[in-house]
Amino acid sequence: MAALRAFREGARRKIGNGLNTTVWRTPWLPSLDDGCVTTHMPDHLCDITVSNLMVTGEQRWDIDVLNDICDNKDVELIKRIPLPLSDKVDSWFWILKGGREVYYAELLSVVSRRGCLPTIQALAFKHVNIDARCPWCHNGVETDTHVLFSCDFMRAFDICTKDQCVFIGMLCWSIWHRRNKWVWEKVNGSAFSVRAAATNLL
Incomplete structure (x- = not known):
């Protein structure tokens, strides 16, 4: 059960274009707690995706939007997330003990190789x-x-x-x-x- 708990708690979304990751209820922040946005969720924004926090048509954060929607803690965490220059889909990875990041493809590779x-x-x-x-x-x-x-x-x-x-x-x-x-x-x-x-x- 400890392994299952670690698997759940370590899951994170790696942000690409942000289209497939919701801002709330999904772990995507670079923090060692649950990785979710802690800012209060307004009802009319419950389904917005991370892409709505970016400048339209560009791969960079819209700082004005971030400041309008999120509290200071979440804004600072989001600003630490580097965005890819090209349009990439969001993906999953895991944060292991010690902060090491492991990606899904690597897990499959380990399973196949070992x-x-x-x-x-x-x-x-x-x-x-x-x-x-x-x-x-x-x-x-x-x-x-x-x-x-x-x-x-x-x-x-x-x-x-x-x-x-x-x-x-x-x-x-x-x-x-x-x-x-x-x-x-x-x-x-x-x-x-x-x-x-x-x-x-x-």
């Missing part, structure tokens, strides 16, 4: 006499990245919902738990039960 999970491929590599195909879809070798990201079972999920990066992490855990139930106990689980278990962890 063989972090005891998949069937990992067992076969250790000379266990076993069919290395995915026990769910039978359409490929069961590698770390296959079971968590490319298996046909994953297509039952629409994980690209608004600001649900943390949910993706919980979903990966739930998928792996469901996989183990099936492989070792032959207990199947529906996509609904997997999603529900991930939601309960949030």
